[in-house]
Amino acid sequence: MTQLGTLEDLPQDYREAMTAAGVAPLWPMMRNVLPHGQPKPITQPGYWAYDALRPLLLRAGELTPVEKAERRVLVLSDPGRGAGAMQATASLYLGMQLLLPGETAPAHKHTPSAVRIVVEGAGGYTVVDGEKLPMEEGDLVMTPGGDWHDHGHDGEAPVVWLDVLDLPLFYYLEGSYAIEGPLQAARNRPDAAQVEYQSAGLVPSRSRQQARRYPMVRFPWQRTEAALRALAEYGGDALAEVDYVNPETGEDVLPTMGFTAMILAAGQGESPPQRSSSAAFHVIKGRGRSTIDGKVIDWGPKDTFTAAPFATIDHHADDESFLVRAHDRPLQMKLGYYEERIR
Ligand SMILES: [Fe+2]
Numbered sequence: 001m002t003q004l005g006t007l008e009d010l011p012q013d014y015r016e017a018m019t020a021a022g023v024a025p026l027w028p029m030m031r032n033v034l035p036h037g038q039p040k041p042i043t044q045p046g047y048w049a050y051d052a053l054r055p056l057l058l059r060a061g062e063l064t065p066v067e068k069a070e071r072r073v074l075v076l077s078d079p080g081r082g083a084g085a086m087q088a089t090a091s092l093y094l095g096m097q098l099l100l101p102g103e104t105a106p107a108h109k110h111t112p113s114a115v116r117i118v119v120e121g122a123g124g125y126t127v128v129d130g131e132k133l134p135m136e137e138g139d140l141v142m143t144p145g146g147d148w149h150d151h152g153h154d155g156e157a158p159v160v161w162l163d164v165l166d167l168p169l170f171y172y173l174e175g176s177y178a179i180e181g182p183l184q185a186a187r188n189r190p191d192a193a194q195v196e197y198q199s200a201g202l203v204p205s206r207s208r209q210q211a212r213r214y215p216m217v218r219f220p221w222q223r224t225e226a227a228l229r230a231l232a233e234y235g236g237d238a239l240a241e242v243d244y245v246n247p248e249t250g251e252d253v254l255p256t257m258g259f260t261a262m263i264l265a266a267g268q269g270e271s272p273p274q275r276s277s278s279a280a281f282h283v284i285k286g287r288g289r290s291t292i293d294g295k296v297i298d299w300g301p302k303d304t305f306t307a308a309p310f311a312t313i314d315h316h317a318d319d320e321s322f323l324v325r326a327h328d329r330p331l332q333m334k335l336g337y338y339e340e341r342i343r
Pocket of ligand 1 (some may be wrong): 114
């Protein structure tokens with residue numbers, strides 16, 4: 001590989017003239033913006049133990065009333081970008097959110113999409129475009145970009161969930177903003193996930209005018225776990241992993257972000273291909289360890305960890321474990337460069 005010229009190779013008067021003219025030479029930066037072979041991510045593997053986050057969240061509950069926070073969230077900052085970074089990977093924002101009994105988080109809608117993975121508690125709910133969605137442990141509850149949403153809590157104990165957003169992308173595009181509104185009156189019916197999509201392959205007949213872009217916004221964990229157990233039982237040695245998809249189209253649930261859930265039996269290992277997508281893993285249940293780009297992460301229930309694009313990842317479960325993986329493959333597929341490299 002040819003060594004390209006550096007800034008220091010150039011005479012001082014020329015460098016100053018370039019700065020005055022508002023230009024800069026590409027060649028000293030060429031290998032940074034177009035490295036050979038694969039990207040050089042800033043993202044580093046991150047790990048957040050729930051045991052460490054939980055007391056901080058509960059303290060936030062004492063220190064900051066929800067009215068002063070709107071969303072009482074601790075943001076999980078990518079170690080590669082440092083403290084305060086509003087992102088966990090280049091494309092994924094992660095935040096741990098606390099709602100206390102009786103509290104509400106006001107209604108708003110925004111350009112980024114959000115997906116919540118319920119970590120702890122019962123009685124919490126999210127209203128998405130008038131649909132009241134219960135939030136039970138392990139559930140995936142989506143608020144797609146542009147959909148009104150607010151949160152409430154009818155239960156007795158704190159409710160915590162992990163927010164996963166494509167916020168970094170919208171922020172980068174200078175396209176991130178929110179609009180506020182009044183709390184929504186919820187329709188008096190169970191959410192679509194409980195009614196309309198009981199059986200795979202069967203969907204309500206609709207006229208084209210009734211087609212909805214996001215027909216299913218809640219994926220109850222009970223069903224996900226049952227699907228994974230069935231797959232694992234009959235799937236031989238292959239990893240039992242399911243994609244969360246739009247039940248009407250079979251496509252990823254959101255334009256930018258995708259989600260999977262996997263089951264690992266006690267003692268089972270898994271070494272996925274190197275993927276061009278970045279990832280965030282959340283442990284629903286179980287215990288084990290993952291080695292990500294050489295960093296060993298010992299994880300337990302409700303912990304969260306991340307991997308950069310093209311990371312080498314090896315999982316090992318000590319106990320039967322369930323992981324949810326958030327990733328940005330849908331975005332990369334649209335941009336035409338998603339890639340998997342067999343190791
Ligand atoms: Fe929101």
